[in-house]
Amino acid sequence: xxxxxxxxxxxxxxxxxxxxxxxxxxxxxxxxxxxxxxxxxxxxxxxxxxxxxxxxxxxxxxxxxxxxxxxxxxxxxxxxxxxxxxxxxxxxxxxxxxxxxxxxxxxxxxxxxxxxxxxxxxxxxxxxxxxxxxxxxxxxxxxxxxxxxxxxxxxxxxxxxxxxxxxxxxx
Amino acid sequence: xxxxxxxxxxxxxxxxxxxxxxxxxxxxxxxxxxxxxxxxxxxxxxxxxxxxxxxxxxxxxxxxxxxxxxxxxxxxxxxxxxxxxxxxxxxxxxxxxxxxxxxxxxxxxxxxxxxxxxxxxxxxxxxxxxxxxxxxxxxxxxxxxxxxxxxxxxxxxxxxxxxxxxxxxxxxxxxxxxxxxxxxxxxxxxxxxxxxxxxxxxxxxxxxxxxxxxxxxxxxxxxxxxxxxxxxxxxxxxxxxxxxxxxxxxxxxxxxxxxxxxxxxxxxxxxxxxxxxxxxxxxxxxxxxxxxxxxxxxxxxxxxxxxxxxx
Numbered sequence: 001x002x003x004x005x006x007x008x009x010x011x012x013x014x015x016x017x018x019x020x021x022x023x024x025x026x027x028x029x030x031x032x033x034x035x036x037x038x039x040x041x042x043x044x045x046x047x048x049x050x051x052x053x054x055x056x057x058x059x060x061x062x063x064x065x066x067x068x069x070x071x072x073x074x075x076x077x078x079x080x081x082x083x084x085x086x087x088x089x090x091x092x093x094x095x096x097x098x099x100x101x102x103x104x105x106x107x108x109x110x111x112x113x114x115x116x117x118x119x120x121x122x123x124x125x126x127x128x129x130x131x132x133x134x135x136x137x138x139x140x141x142x143x144x145x146x147x148x149x150x151x152x153x154x155x156x157x158x159x160x161x162x163x164x165x166x167x168x169x170x171x
Numbered sequence: 172x173x174x175x176x177x178x179x180x181x182x183x184x185x186x187x188x189x190x191x192x193x194x195x196x197x198x199x200x201x202x203x204x205x206x207x208x209x210x211x212x213x214x215x216x217x218x219x220x221x222x223x224x225x226x227x228x229x230x231x232x233x234x235x236x237x238x239x240x241x242x243x244x245x246x247x248x249x250x251x252x253x254x255x256x257x258x259x260x261x262x263x264x265x266x267x268x269x270x271x272x273x274x275x276x277x278x279x280x281x282x283x284x285x286x287x288x289x290x291x292x293x294x295x296x297x298x299x300x301x302x303x304x305x306x307x308x309x310x311x312x313x314x315x316x317x318x319x320x321x322x323x324x325x326x327x328x329x330x331x332x333x334x335x336x337x338x339x340x341x342x343x344x345x346x347x348x349x350x351x352x353x354x355x356x357x358x359x360x361x362x363x364x365x366x367x368x369x370x371x372x373x374x375x376x377x378x379x380x381x382x383x384x385x386x387x388x389x390x391x392x393x394x395x396x397x398x399x400x401x402x403x404x405x406x407x408x409x410x411x412x413x414x415x416x417x418x419x420x421x422x423x424x425x426x427x428x429x430x431x432x433x434x435x436x437x438x439x440x441x442x443x444x445x446x447x448x449x450x451x452x453x454x455x456x457x458x459x460x461x462x463x464x465x466x467x468x469x470x471x472x473x474x475x476x477x478x479x480x481x482x
Contacts, residue, residue: 006221012327014236019331022245026307031299033256038279041263
């Protein structure tokens with residue numbers, strides 16, 4: 001077999017065609033075996049990242065919504081509790097007033113009763129005193145009668161005496 | 172690994188596939204090296220030439236079909252890149268768990284950004300093409316670090332790529348209508364027509380020769396440098412007794428430093444430049460105004476045709 005070298009510059013149409021085809025074939029190789037798989041993987045990663053972002057966003061929105069719901073619930077609970085406390089206070093006040101007025105009435109009753117009793121007692125004492133005085137005057141009369149005075153003097157003395165007592169009593 | 176879809180990266184099967192893919196990356200290059208070693212004739216001294224011819228078929232029309240080192244190495248690089256792609260995308264998960272996935276995503280993202288920035292969103296589907304150009308060009312140039320012939324040092328290879336780019340540029344230029352394109356050649360004044368025409372063909376030609384020339388010149392300079400240093404070593408250190416005098420000590424070190432520039436830096440740079448020029452030329456080729464006017468006209472005609480039967 002002849003072993004030769006080409007000269008430094010040698011143009012050969014077939015070699016040009018072969019080189020041209022080589023580049024085309026290598027382009028297809030690079031496209032099919034490097035670009036396609038790598039782009040596919042990158043796209044799938046981007047899709048996964050997008051999905052993650054969407055999920056995170058949804059979760060954040062959910063959390064925000066929950067927070068608002070919670071705040072609303074708290075507000076409602078606070079209002080209810082305020083209402084309950086106000087109701088209780090009003091009821092207590094009402095009841096206290098009732099108790100106080102009842103007590104006052106009872107006290108008034110007791111006092112009135114006591115006044116009436118006192119009045120009755122006083123009258124009784126007055127009557128007793130009158131009777132006593134009558135008794136004393138009778139005795140006094142007897143004593144006076146023992147002295148000899150006329151009847152006229154006797155009567156006027158008693159009357160004046162009684163008058164005096166009655167007068168004292170009215171004051 | 173808690174995800175149900177995630178492959179078990181510690182399983183025996185996964186590791187076996189990994190090993191097979193790494194083999195797919197390395198074996199083609201090794202095969203190229205073996206092929207070169209088998210076919211290279213014993214030569215003396217520095218030897219600057221094109222690719223080694225493996226097979227020649229004179230029966231083909233127009234020109235004989237020659238399968239040389241550039242073609243074989245190109246195919247080796249392509250298979251290697253295929254293995255690299257498969258390896259990087261092996262065991263991808265939505266949640267990146269392996270380093271190689273980060274590398275794969277970094278590559279795709281960077282290339283896609285490059286395309287989007289330089290070509291606009293309309294051309295965002297061009298990512299694979301640009302990535303393929305960069306990968307094929309860079310790996311083809313870097314293969315010379317292994318002592319193999321760089322396919323990019325062969326004008327036919329870069330010429331083939333440039334012609335493909337030329338077709339693509341033309342495809343976009345004709346979007347505005349062939350007549351508009353033809354008139355465009357006579358602007359700003361009709362005298363410019365020949366120069367405009369040359370300019371059209373200069374683009375792929377300059378792209379092809381720039382890339383090829385840079386890589387080949389790097390290889391030539393490296394070879395010349397190595398030979399010069401070898402000669403210098405023999406002259407300066409030839410007095411050393413026995414075998415020591417025959418070892419070219421001065422060749423150690425300096426060629427490696429030069430190689431960093433001419434092979435590594437220049438190779439990557441040219442790959443980037445080729446991709447950049449491709450992107451700019453293709454995206455700049457679209458005559459937006461003409462094209463939009465044409466689309467509008469076509470839409471109007473379609474609407475008119477739809478109205479005609481109704482009336």
